[in-house]
Amino acid sequence: MTEYLLNIFAAITASFLLTYLSIPPIVRISNEKHLFDEPNSRKLNKTAIPTLGGVSIFIGVSLGATLFLGSLHFFELRYIFAALIMLFFIGLKDDILVISARKKLMVQIVAAIILVTLGNVEITNLSNLFFLNQISAWISIPLSFMLLLFIINAMNLIDGIDGLASGIAILVSGVLGSWFFVSGHIQYAILSFAIAGSLLAFLRYNLWGGDNKIFMGDTGSLILGGLLGILVIQFLNLNIAAPTLVKMQNAPAFVLSLLIVPVTDTLRVFTIRIYQKRSPFSPDMNHIHHLLIRSGMKHIQASSFLVLYTAFFAAFTLATATYLSSTISFMLVLGMSFGAIALLKKRTDKITERREQQIRLTRQILSTGLPLQEDPFHILETKKKIYQN
Incomplete structure (x- = not known):
């Protein structure tokens, strides 16, 4: 060798x-x-x-x-x-x-x-x-x-x-x-x-x-x-x-774990598009990486997170290979991934909603004509961050 x-x-x-x-x-x-x-x-x-x-x-x-x-x-x-x-x-x-x-x-x-x-x-x-x-x-x-x-x-x-x-x-x-x-x-x-x-x-x-x-x-x-x-x-x-x-052991589940990001993402976006009566191949902004970017991550942070996410599932499959059957391991990995993405989607929606509320509040304050130092809500730093983003 x-x-x-x-x-x-x-x-x-x-x-x-x-x-x-x-x-x-x-x-x-x-x-x-x-x-x-x-x-x-x-x-x-x-x-x-x-x-x-x-x-x-x-x-x-x-x-x-x-x-x-x-x-x-x-x-x-x-x-x-x-x-x-x-x-x-x-x-x-x-x-x-x-x-x-x-x-x-x-x-x-x-x-x-x-x-x-x-x-x-x-x-x-x-x-x-x-x-x-x-x-x-x-x-x-x-x-x-x-x-x-x-x-x-x-x-x-x-x-x-x-x-x-x-x-x-x-x-x-x-x-x-x-x-x-x-x-x-x-x-x-x-x-x-x-x-x-x-x-x-x-x-x-x-x-x-x-x-x-x-x-x-x-x-x-x-x-x-x-x-x-x-x-x-x-x-x-x-x-x-x-x-x-x-x-x-449990080779199919191990393969799934290595490809968990593209598999989960594809099944998810195809389901969303078909539910919306669109072509599965029509473009949109519903991918997992879009969720991470909207949550505030930069490109390299989101990519690193998803690579580590993949490594976690691969390690989990290897660690549980002697305890779980091939079928249970396969279904568990798939279910865990969909559950994790659902939690991520919920978190991203909350962050997006909070950011939109801050933007609306800032616009209301600015529309009153008050100088920034008289801002009664003390959100000057928040407004700076909003405009920078």
Whole structure:
């Protein structure tokens, strides 16, 4: 095993450097060609930011993962990159020209079909989830197909604030990459750490880029969704025959915990939109990260909170694996997350209501024409904060 550590180190280093070095010229080209994410009423950025970070992520992951496989056999890689190229180009077209959700979905469907039918990215065993173990192709193929589509779109939906999609993807790829390594599946370990290396470089520019600040755009989020979908499905498959020392108990619940933010968020916003008789893909400001921003958090604080939120659920699943069945663990994690988001929504609504009351009160006082020093409610500092926000 130790002889492959150099391959993994080379992959993560190469993917990091390739992404890190490619972002500044991509930002420069974006500025010259006016390829920006323009601010509007439903976006949180206040200035025009280049959106082609997914191009650099694709460069870093594809070269980092393929250059250092050495003599390792990786049959599925050809189909993985065939699907990723399709997601790359449809995401790039959306970032530059903006296309309909239907067209994006059609390309995602074709990419998922390639992965499931040709690339063997297919769930064959549910590890006793809902009392199901080995499942037939009639169930496994559509299930795998729908799971891939769900994760691709879920990662696309949570990419609304700086550092969120990339932070969660770093956590997931790092955890699963470590498991792939200790269980002897070096090919997928290299792919996982190439993803993590590329995203670490992207995160530096996304959070602290200054003049080189960049978003990953649909190009990046669609690629990430496809890659994470592949990793979790292969983890579920390979875990079945893993040695006892590394075999993960309640693997489906563990996967859910790693993806708890995109899963909870997608199910929640889809339910709200359908209830409001809108398309599930119609944009709005109801995402979990929007709740955190409205509660007063900054982007990096909200992203860090949700990454730690994910880590908590992953740790909880591991800690309770010997005490809970796969089904109970799965349902408990999902229920706890929805409960936590409901409490967060209630808290945010209270904060928003209090802020609106303060604004109304301030306007009433100012309308009287009284000087600020005669303000009978002594809310000068409150008014300053309101206007600063």
